[in-house]
Amino acid sequence: MIQKEIESKEPVLLPAGMRPTPSILQTLTRFARRKPLGAIGGVIAILLIVIACFAPLIATHDPTLTNFRAPLASPSSEMLLGGDALGRDVFSRLVYGTRISLLVGILSVVFGITTGFAVGLISAYFGGKTDLLIQRLMDAIMAFPALILALAIMAVLGASVTNVIIALSAIFVPGASRTIRSQTLSIKELDYVLAARAIGVGDWRIMAIHMAPNLFSTYIVLATISIGWAIVVEASLSFLGVGVPPSVPTWGGMLTGATKYVETAPLVAIFPGVAIALVVFAWNLWGDALRDVLDPRLRGTD
Amino acid sequence: MNSYLVKRLLLCIPTLILVTMLVFVLMRLIPGDPAYLRLIGSDGDAEFTQEQLDDLRAQLGTDKSLPEQYGRWMWGVVRFDFGLSMVYDTPISDDLKSRLPITLELTLIALVLATVIAVPLGIASAIFQDSWADYLSRIVAIAGIAMPTFWTGILIIILLILFFGWLPPLGYASLWDKPLLNLQQMVFPAIALGFYNMALIARVMRSAMLEVLREDYIRTARSKGLSERVIIVRHALKNASLPVLTISGWQVGRLVAGTVVIEKIFLVPGMGKLLIDSIFARDFTMIQAIVLVVAVLVLLINLFVDLMYGWLDPRIRLEG
Numbered sequence: 001m002i003q004k005e006i007e008s009k010e011p012v013l014l015p016a017g018m019r020p021t022p023s024i025l026q027t028l029t030r031f032a033r034r035k036p037l038g039a040i041g042g043v044i045a046i047l048l049i050v051i052a053c054f055a056p057l058i059a060t061h062d063p064t065l066t067n068f069r070a071p072l073a074s075p076s077s078e079m080l081l082g083g084d085a086l087g088r089d090v091f092s093r094l095v096y097g098t099r100i101s102l103l104v105g106i107l108s109v110v111f112g113i114t115t116g117f118a119v120g121l122i123s124a125y126f127g128g129k130t131d132l133l134i135q136r137l138m139d140a141i142m143a144f145p146a147l148i149l150a151l152a153i154m155a156v157l158g159a160s161v162t163n164v165i166i167a168l169s170a171i172f173v174p175g176a177s178r179t180i181r182s183q184t185l186s187i188k189e190l191d192y193v194l195a196a197r198a199i200g201v202g203d204w205r206i207m208a209i210h211m212a213p214n215l216f217s218t219y220i221v222l223a224t225i226s227i228g229w230a231i232v233v234e235a236s237l238s239f240l241g242v243g244v245p246p247s248v249p250t251w252g253g254m255l256t257g258a259t260k261y262v263e264t265a266p267l268v269a270i271f272p273g274v275a276i277a278l279v280v281f282a283w284n285l286w287g288d289a290l291r292d293v294l295d296p297r298l299r300g301t302d
Numbered sequence: 303m304n305s306y307l308v309k310r311l312l313l314c315i316p317t318l319i320l321v322t323m324l325v326f327v328l329m330r331l332i333p334g335d336p337a338y339l340r341l342i343g344s345d346g347d348a349e350f351t352q353e354q355l356d357d358l359r360a361q362l363g364t365d366k367s368l369p370e371q372y373g374r375w376m377w378g379v380v381r382f383d384f385g386l387s388m389v390y391d392t393p394i395s396d397d398l399k400s401r402l403p404i405t406l407e408l409t410l411i412a413l414v415l416a417t418v419i420a421v422p423l424g425i426a427s428a429i430f431q432d433s434w435a436d437y438l439s440r441i442v443a444i445a446g447i448a449m450p451t452f453w454t455g456i457l458i459i460i461l462l463i464l465f466f467g468w469l470p471p472l473g474y475a476s477l478w479d480k481p482l483l484n485l486q487q488m489v490f491p492a493i494a495l496g497f498y499n500m501a502l503i504a505r506v507m508r509s510a511m512l513e514v515l516r517e518d519y520i521r522t523a524r525s526k527g528l529s530e531r532v533i534i535v536r537h538a539l540k541n542a543s544l545p546v547l548t549i550s551g552w553q554v555g556r557l558v559a560g561t562v563v564i565e566k567i568f569l570v571p572g573m574g575k576l577l578i579d580s581i582f583a584r585d586f587t588m589i590q591a592i593v594l595v596v597a598v599l600v601l602l603i604n605l606f607v608d609l610m611y612g613w614l615d616p617r618i619r620l621e622g
Binding site: 136137139140141143144145146147148151152153154155156228232235236239240241242252255258259262263266269270272273276277278280281284 | 316317320321323324325328329331332444445447448449450451452453456457459460463464555556558559560562563566567577578580581582584586589593596597598600601604
């Protein structure tokens, strides 16, 4: 408390390099105060990661155990959110579904955005014909709507978790490469890059050691913003039955055929949808806030 | 205008060619020989002779080199001839001719509904900034962006059944034979499909309008004593509609892709449902044709939007 008061009394006396670096907690409180909605999104997102990690402890039942005595059971103290058509516990399936959603969402975004990052950096750095060729290729990939591209890739590879991650990674490459390319173009001519080149640093080393770290905040923002979208596409694939195999509990898969039992058990079709919307909502809010704070130049590019 | 138009059209050609190449290569990545897979049947135990295999390979053209196969396929594609379905042996273009218009109708209704609802909503939200109406429309917009399209479809069915005890007539009747039944069938899938776009357009319309309303020329119009109505409709809306058009253009691909899930839920026999059925049937020639048609469609719509942009905004046209 006392230290805080002293700091606030003499705000800008110290030169930048000597200013005490704010602790992680201070940075977080400042972020929460500036972007309350983003902070809420971040908290929900982290909470869901925790749920995914500790799914076996949180779930009350085995998510794949069928119980023919309780098909479409209503919510009760025994089955918190009721049972589905095969009597499986909806709450436990939701908890386990968090795992697939986040696993696929985060991994595909990391692979996709990283590839897009490399492609965009290389494209802009070398320029000329390389740039022209790569950008036309990215244009061509972008002509396929994300879900259609993912469906086509899944049709060729077949349904499995790994293949869903591969298919989803592909849809993030062109967009990320375009954003990174335009950012690279603007830092390419800066003095530190020219200086590195002047003392004979190789092209690949300049890109990896000198330029990439300066684009890192853009990378983080792109990744956070894209995760919600990845989760929606994964859920759509699983809903259609061509994504994650039906034996694994997923939110999208839980909604397959949900309209059949609408009259007797509408809740079965509601909970998984709420879960998806909540996660997407949380990641979107968090991503938007991070973008405004870390990289305001990106505003309006999503 | 001419140089802009020419430049934009020329840029489209290499992309189109690359798109066809991508589709061709992707479908060649399927493990195994298509002729062999077809003869062995779905159970994998059908008997056949080497002669039959060679014949089928020649018939499918898979005994030729890859560039030659691509050339033959492209020669068909430009004449709207996609060959035969691998599973049913019927011409693919016949299926496309009957399915594509249904999907296009659905997409168009969704787009029109979304725009007609979202634009006034966005404008009202901007004019009455920070009022309860603004908050309400912003909440709807945020919810719409977070809800996956297929869940919106399921929710609409649930709401209709629970509150009205009524389900829209599922399936499809031709617009020309039974226009009324057709519209009844199309309106709910279209609402579900367009919900995301509605939310997005409302959000973009609001922020664009807020920005434009702070411009000097709006203040000038106000000080001239023009009525608020004229200022909004004739002065502000034109400039604020540019970002809305851009967003709608970008999102057309998503809208077309959304028909896949919506057609499955509402049992609309369009191209999206055909794509899913073909994936389950492993009908790769059909998948290939549909994916190509969708991509070309999206490219053409984006081209159209860009040309509209040039027409709406003189600055782009003149820079050329």
